[in-house]
Amino acid sequence: MSLSRxxxxxxxxxxxxxxxxxxxxxxxxxxxxKAKIDEADFMQDSKGVQWHKSVCRFCGVGCxxxxxxxxxxxxxxxxxxxxxxxxxxxxxxxxxxxxMITAKNRLLYPMIRKNGKLTRATWEExxxxxxSKFSEIRDKYGPDALAFYGSGQAExxxxxxxxxLFKGHIGTNNVEGNPRLCMASAVGGYTTTFGADEPxxxxxxIEKCDLFFIVGSNTAEAxxxxxxxxxxxxxxxxxxxxxxxxxxxxxTNKIADLHLQVIPGYDLAIIHAIAKLIIDNGYTDEQFIKxxxxxxxxxxxxxxxxxxxxxxxxxPEYAAKQCGVNADDIVKAAKLFGETxxxxxxxxxxxxQRVAGVFLNNLIHNLHLLTGKLGxxxxxxxxxxxxxxxCGGVREGGGLCHLLPGHRVVANEQHRKEIAELWNVPxxxxxxxxxxxxxxxxxxxxxxxxxxxxxxxxxxxxxxxxLNKYLKGMSDAFMVVAESFHPTETSQVADVVLPAAFWxxxxxxxxxxxxxxxxxxxxxxxSGEARWDGFILADIAKRMGYGxxxxxxxxxxxVWTEYIKSTKGKDMDxxxxxFARLKKVRGLxxxxxxxxxPGTTHRFTDGDxxxxxxxxxxxxxxxYTKPDGRATIFARPDKGPEEPTSAExxxxxxxxxxxEQWHTMTMTGQVPELVRAAPNPYVEINPEDAKEWGVKTRxxxxxxxxxxxxxxxxxxxxxxxxGTIFVPWHWPESLTNILTIDAVDxxxxxxxxxxxxxRVEKA
Amino acid sequence: MKKFYLALLIIIAAVVVSYGFIGxxxxxxDKHPDVDWTLSCQECxxxxxxxxxKDWELxxxxxxxxxxxICHGDGQEVFYPKGTDERCGGCHAAQLVEFEKTKFNSCxxxxxxxxxKFHNE
Numbered sequence: 001m002s003l004s005r006x007x008x009x010x011x012x013x014x015x016x017x018x019x020x021x022x023x024x025x026x027x028x029x030x031x032x033x034k035a036k037i038d039e040a041d042f043m044q045d046s047k048g049v050q051w052h053k054s055v056c057r058f059c060g061v062g063c064x065x066x067x068x069x070x071x072x073x074x075x076x077x078x079x080x081x082x083x084x085x086x087x088x089x090x091x092x093x094x095x096x097x098x099x100m101i102t103a104k105n106r107l108l109y110p111m112i113r114k115n116g117k118l119t120r121a122t123w124e125e126x127x128x129x130x131x132s133k134f135s136e137i138r139d140k141y142g143p144d145a146l147a148f149y150g151s152g153q154a155e156x157x158x159x160x161x162x163x164x165l166f167k168g169h170i171g172t173n174n175v176e177g178n179p180r181l182c183m184a185s186a187v188g189g190y191t192t193t194f195g196a197d198e199p200x201x202x203x204x205x206i207e208k209c210d211l212f213f214i215v216g217s218n219t220a221e222a223x224x225x226x227x228x229x230x231x232x233x234x235x236x237x238x239x240x241x242x243x244x245x246x247x248x249x250x251x252t253n254k255i256a257d258l259h260l261q262v263i264p265g266y267d268l269a270i271i272h273a274i275a276k277l278i279i280d281n282g283y284t285d286e287q288f289i290k291x292x293x294x295x296x297x298x299x300x301x302x303x304x305x306x307x308x309x310x311x312x313x314x315x316p317e318y319a320a321k322q323c324g325v326n327a328d329d330i331v332k333a334a335k336l337f338g339e340t341x342x343x344x345x346x347x348x349x350x351x352x353q354r355v356a357g358v359f360l361n362n363l364i365h366n367l368h369l370l371t372g373k374l375g376x377x378x379x380x381x382x383x384x385x386x387x388x389x390x391c392g393g394v395r396e397g398g399g400l401c402h403l404l405p406g407h408r409v410v411a412n413e414q415h416r417k418e419i420a421e422l423w424n425v426p427x428x429x430x431x432x433x434x435x436x437x438x439x440x441x442x443x444x445x446x447x448x449x450x451x452x453x454x455x456x457x458x459x460x461x462x463x464x465x466x467l468n469k470y471l472k473g474m475s476d477a478f479m480v481v482a483e484s485f486h487p488t489e490t491s492q493v494a495d496v497v498l499p500a501a502f503w504x505x506x507x508x509x510x511x512x513x514x515x516x517x518x519x520x521x522x523x524x525x526x527s528g529e530a531r532w533d534g535f536i537l538a539d540i541a542k543r544m545g546y547g548x549x550x551x552x553x554x555x556x557x558x559v560w561t562e563y564i565k566s567t568k569g570k571d572m573d574x575x576x577x578x579f580a581r582l583k584k585v586r587g588l589x590x591x592x593x594x595x596x597x598p599g600t601t602h603r604f605t606d607g608d609x610x611x612x613x614x615x616x617x618x619x620x621x622x623x624y625t626k627p628d629g630r631a632t633i634f635a636r637p638d639k640g641p642e643e644p645t646s647a648e649x650x651x652x653x654x655x656x657x658x659x660e661q662w663h664t665m666t667m668t669g670q671v672p673e674l675v676r677a678a679p680n681p682y683v684e685i686n687p688e689d690a691k692e693w694g695v696k697t698r699x700x701x702x703x704x705x706x707x708x709x710x711x712x713x714x715x716x717x718x719x720x721x722x723g724t725i726f727v728p729w730h731w732p733e734s735l736t737n738i739l740t741i742d743a744v745d746x747x748x749x750x751x752x753x754x755x756x757x758x759r760v761e762k763a
Numbered sequence: 764m765k766k767f768y769l770a771l772l773i774i775i776a777a778v779v780v781s782y783g784f785i786g787x788x789x790x791x792x793d794k795h796p797d798v799d800w801t802l803s804c805q806e807c808x809x810x811x812x813x814x815x816x817k818d819w820e821l822x823x824x825x826x827x828x829x830x831x832x833i834c835h836g837d838g839q840e841v842f843y844p845k846g847t848d849e850r851c852g853g854c855h856a857a858q859l860v861e862f863e864k865t866k867f868n869s870c871x872x873x874x875x876x877x878x879x880k881f882h883n884e
Contacts, residue, residue, distance in 0.1 A: 066856070076849065076853065077853050078852060078853055078856040078859070079853070079854060079855070079856040079857070080856065081856045081857040081859075087857055088855065088856035088857030088858075089854060089855070089856075089857070090853060090854040090856075091829075091854075092829055092830075092833060095833065095853050095854055220827065220828075221828075224827060227827070228827070251827070251828055254826065659828060660830075672836070672837035672839065672840040672841055673832035673833070673836055673837045673841060674832070675837065676803060676804055676830075676832045676837035676838065676839070677803055677804070677830050677832060678803055679800065679801050679802070679803060680801055
């Protein structure tokens, strides 16, 4: 190599300067670039790049991002340092968001299946076909022969338009979305325990919490920015403790003080045992229980004493035997929970994707109700969300078969009347009976009961459990797929494929885990002939004869403005979160009942605008979404998995995600860097099992369940507990959901992706 | 003549002292060697460049498993032998620096690319 004296001197000077100055001289001065946005929703830097304020397209954390655009093209991505969710930090997926806008697999024009092949069509042809075919099915077989299947990645406005079309005009409640597959059990838990969906606290509690109790969540990989906040809290406060309950050792274990590595599907007894120890050791908040808690066995009210009797069998030893952990560790966990003043429990798919998902959610809430560690700084029973708008669009927007917008349900006559009035339709147009939940919906497709389906922004031909059972139904029915990308496993078997504008090419609102609704700017024109999903749906509505009630949807703002009317006076009041206001701020956390209201950090207590001080009469919390203001502690049985291991299928199979990939890889699979992180499908095998089976890393192994088999590479690693394998479900060339079971929680109807019985053979 | 030897001595010292600082990056070339692309970066580099791997593993990036690809690309379709400031700024927006207002030209003037620590740490 050659090096000039000039280079040498420069290098030396730089080294010296770095050594002498360190970073101290830089922090706090004007050198750090500003990203403040006051009035406009973008700012321009010195290189002519316009940075548009938005929200990350991936998980439910809701990180603020800035999309850089120059000459009409996406040129970069930055974390939004003004956004308090992430303070400028991004994870690896968000880092490549701008590249996905121009990915090779972007769908640029409509396609119609002709003679078995998807062929380019005009918008007129495609929309005419969809509207005429849907009208024909509606007229011939009735409205319930049609269905809509949406997404927790769709904007709230998109889900709202679809809901209005299908439930309010076509007249079917067959409206579902993929949050059924990830969050439905959390909804069931919150609504049964507290009378209303979604968490009581916010992310602000993280920086005040002293014990994080993490159940069934690999936060480090699934929610990296939130993990960073938790890890920072612990780093800055070494007394902060972290307890994990999970069948795997995951990267989250790096910050754990205690890990209860349970047998998949058998953790309910642990939570009961902790509840018993909390009571036995006097860790309860008796005044809080007296003021704000009821007890139930799930069918009838019971007394506190009945509940204590119910818990008698859940000794640490009993739970340890059930769950495959040490009894001493359960005692330690209970002691930490009981003695630490400020506790947050966080959970995700490991709790929700279970046939006992709602029960387990209830049991987690029980711990916080027993100890009163709720509704105050640093405390919450806080469900983590998998998708960016599962909370905002689908849970709040009412995008499931039993819901209506604004935390309403179809079964409630008053709710139907209120929404029918908003939608300008007769109240009887909205059916009182819930439609078909997701698994039942795809089952009905196979049986020919549902003959036409509109799928928006999701990929069920890869994500539905027990796939082999449902793929034929998707091929046989008249299936419309509105997507930004093609091919996906689903778009390939569609009859009509409609190109949808992607993130950055449309504006709209996402609502994240902590009840925060945030505006995303449109920074670019849609690629090719792509259009905003809301306009596509409104055009179909017009063609089906419902034009009057959709004609005013000439902008995204028009839809949002109509939607927030449905929230007025509700527990999730967004009346004060007008479009204009959301454009300026970094989101608002509901209830936010007026434009001068700052939003709410803790619900059901002082500071919540709907907290009824008169009814509360001095009580710290009043759950005004319950008839008597009291939340419910449930004595639920410690139900195990639907498919326990057996002599024929002795291994527990559990599925999940890796940090670098998102769902079915439609987006992240286009980024070479992310693909490089884990180039091939694989299964994690415990070293002891691998030794027994004679398997080494990179050997091919066959996994067999009652439903199908799959061959992938082995990765021998001390992560899953012995007797358990873990398979990420991302790769389309290796459909993990051929193996999973389609049994659902009887309450939430969420499938049990997290536990199936299998056997493993060297292939 | 003395001046010539002094200059030569400075150049030799430059090579010895600064090789790790500048030369290591320059000697990589613009293309990643053709390797077994079915492996992840870490699988290969943990064996091929164990010291660099160790530096990364003990860094904050390693702690959260943000892999080599974040700064260097996938190696096959995209390859950055040396990380770029723009890439740092994507994730670390709160630490973005307007270098024209400082004595520095790059994030790497202060930070080691693998340990991420300051050079004087």
